[in-house]
Amino acid sequence: MLFNSIDFALFLPIVFLIYWGVVHKSIKAQNIFIILASYTFYGWWDWRFLFLIVTSTLVDYFVGLGLQRYEAKKKRKALLYLSIITNIGILVFFKYFNFFVDTFVDVFSLFGKEISVTSLQIILPVGISFYTFQTLSYSIDVYNRKIAPTRDFFAFTAFVCFFSQLVAGPIERAKHLLPQFQQKRHFEFSSGVDGLKQILWGLFKKMVIADTCGRYVAILFANPSDFTSSSLVIGAVLFSFQIYADFSGYSDIAIGVARLFGFHLKQNFATPYFSTSITEFWRRWHISLSTWFRDYVYIPLGGNKTSKSRFVCTILIVFSVSGLWHGASWTFIIWGLLHAFLYLVTFFITGKNKKPISNRYLYRLSHIFKMFFTFSLVSFAWIFFRAESVSGAFVYIGNIFSTSIMSFPNFTSMGSLLTLVLLLFFLLTIEWKGRDEKYAIKQLFQKRSRVLRWSFYSLLILFIGLFANMDEVPFIYFQF
Template structure:
C-alpha cells in the first residue's frame, strides 16, 4: 500500500478512528491492533512475504529472551549468530542470490571458462532491507547489554512491523521506539496537527517534485545519446531532487503518520543539500542508516581510533557495504566506493585545515562549499540511477561535449519551467526551516493564522493540480 494512493487515503482514517475510538483503553489491545493494521498494510502489496517479517520477529524476540536467560559467552554468541544468520540470510537470499550467481559466472568467463548456473525468479520483498536491520540491531543491543530484552511479545511485534516506517524507514532502534509500545498512549491534539503538517509537506515533495522530476529523469537516462549535454545536466539535477524529495518525502509522511498514533520517530533527513562537505552530507542524509552502519560496522571495526591504513579500509568497507545495501548491482557498489573516496579526501583536507568542528557561517565561502558539495553528490547520483556501469559512463561521456553550453532541447518548456519553480520553492522553504525537524514546522507560525492556512491550502492545490495521475512507488521501495 502506497502513501500516495487512494487505498491509503481510506486506510489511514479508518485505522486512526478505530485505534483511538475502540482500542485506546488497553495498551495490549492497541499493540495487537497495530500489528493487524501493519500486516494488512504490508499484505496489501503481497501477503506471501508476511512470513519473512514473522520469522524475523519470532527469532529476535526469543533470541532476546535467551540472551537474558543464558550468561555463558558461548551460549550468548550462539544466539547472536542465530539472529545474524536469520536476518542477513533472508536478506542475502532474496536480494543478492542472483547477483552472486551472475557475478560468479561472469568472473569465470573472463578466464575463458564458460560455466552454467541457475538463477531464481525471485521477487524482492518490499522493505526487507529495513525491517531486517531493525530487528538485527535489537539483538545486537541486547547482546551488548545496551538494552534490556522485552518479554512483551505484542509490543515487540508492533515495534518490528509498525506500518508507517515498515517498508522504507526510518530504521528505528529498540532503545528509542520499543519503550513507546510499552506505555500508555494518549491522543495529543498538537502532535496530531503537527503530524498532518509533516504528512502534507511529504506528499508535496513526493507527488509534485519527485514524481515530476522522475518523468524527465526516466527519458534522459534511457536515451542520453539523443539529448544535448545541457539537457543531461538537467537530468542529473532532476534526479538529485527526485531522490531527495522522494525519500525524504516518505520519511516525512512516515514520521507524521506515527505522530497521529502517539509515536515519535527519529528524524531521517536534515536538509542534506545545504551541507558544505561530504562528511556533513552523510551526517544529514538517511541518518538512520548512516548511524546504523556507524554503530554496528564502523565503530566495531575500530572507527578512526586505528592506524591510517586501517582507518582508510574501514571507511572503504562501510561505504561499499552501504552501497551494496541499496541494491544487487555494481552501480551501487561503485557509488559507495566513489563516496568513500570523496569522504576520505574531505576528511584529510579538513583535518589538515583543522576545521572539522568549525561553526557554520553563512557567507560567500559557505555558498561555494555547498555548491561544490551538491555538484559532486549529484555527479555520484549518476552511478546510483544508471541501469549499469556501462550506461553510467555513456551518460557521463555524453554529459561533457560542446553542447554543454547550448539551450536544453526540451519541447514542453512550460512544464519544465513549472518544475523548476517548484524546486525553487522547495529550496526556499527548506532553507527557511533548516533548523527544524521538517521544513514547514514553524513556517508562518508567528503570522496571521489565515496566511498559514492559505499556505497549506496552496500545497494541497499544487498536489491536486500537478501530481502524477498514476500512483508512483517510492524509489526506496526497491531497496
C-alpha cells in the same frame, strides 16, 4: 499499500478511528490492533511475504530472551549468530542471490571458462532491507547489554512491523521506539496537527517535486545519446532532487503518521543539500541508515581510532556495504566507493588546521561555494545510482563531457521545465527557512496570522492537485 494512494487515504482514517475510539483503553489491545493493521498494510502487496516478517520477529524475540537467560559467552554468541544468520540470510537470499550467481559466472568468463548456472526467479519483498536491520539491531544491542530484552511479545511484534515505517524506514532502534509500545498512549491534538502538517509536506515533496522530476529523469536516462550535454546535466540535477524529495517525503509521511498514533520517530533527513562537505552530507542524509552503519560496522571495525591505513579500509568497507545495501548491482557499489573516496579526501583535508575566514562576506561566499560544490559532487555520484548499468552510467557521463556542453537544452516543453524550476526554487526557499527544524514547515508562519498559515497549506494542496501524477507512482526506496 502506497502512502500516495486512494487505498491508504481510506486505510489511515479507519485505523485511526478504531485505534483511538475502540481499543484506546488497553495498551495490549492497541498493540494487537497495530499488528493486525500493519500486516494488512504490508500484505496489500503480497501476503506471502508476511512469513519473513514473522520469522524475523520470532527469532529475535526469543534470541533476546535467551541472551538474558544465559551468561555463558559461547551460548550468547551462538544466539547472536542465529539472529545474524537468520536476518542477513533472508536478506542475502531474496536480494542478492542472483547478483552473486551472475558475478560468479562473469568472473569465470574473464579467465575464458564459460559455466552455466541457473538463476532463480526471486521476487524482492518490499522493505526487507529495513525491517531486517531493525530487528537485527535489537539482538545486537541486547547482546552488548545496551538494552534489556522485552518479554512483551505483542509490543515487540508491533515494534518490528509498525506500518508507518515498515517498508522504507526510518530504521528505528529498540532503545528509542520499543518503550513507546510499552507505555500508555494518549491522543494529543497538537501532536496530531503537527503530524498532519508533516504528512502534507511529505506528500508535496513526493507527488509534486519527486514525481515531476521523475518524468524528465526517466526520459533522459533511457536515451542519453538523444540529448545535449546541458540537458544531461539538468537531468542529473533533477534526479538529485527526485530522490531527495521522494525519500525524505516518505520519511516525512511516516513520521507524521506515527505522530497521529502517539509515537515519535527519529528525524531521517536534515536538509542534506545544504551541506558544505561530503562528511556533513552523510550526517544529514538517511540518518537512520548512516548511524546504523556507524554503530554496527564502522565503530566495531575501529572507526577513526586506528591507523590511517585501517581507517581507509574501514571507510571503504562501510561505503561499499552501504552501496550494496541499496541494491544488488555494481552501479550501487561504485556509487558507494565514489562516496568513500570523496569522504576520505574531505576527511583528510578538513582534518588539517585551517585559518578561519574573518571577513563575513567572504565567509558567506565561501559557504555558498562549498554547498554548490558538494551538491555537484553528490549529483555526479547519483548518476551511477540511477543508471541501469555501469556501462549506461559511463555513456551518460560521456555524453555530458561532449562538444555540446555549451549548447542549449533540447527539451520538447521548455515551459513545463520552467514551471518545475520554479517549484524547485519554492522547495529550496521553504527548506532553507526551516533548515533548523525537524521538518521544513514545522514553525513556518506560526507567529503570523492563522489566515496566512492556512493559505500556505491550501497552496500545497493546490500544487498537489495540479501537478500530481494520476498514476500511483511507487517510492524509489521500496526497491531497496
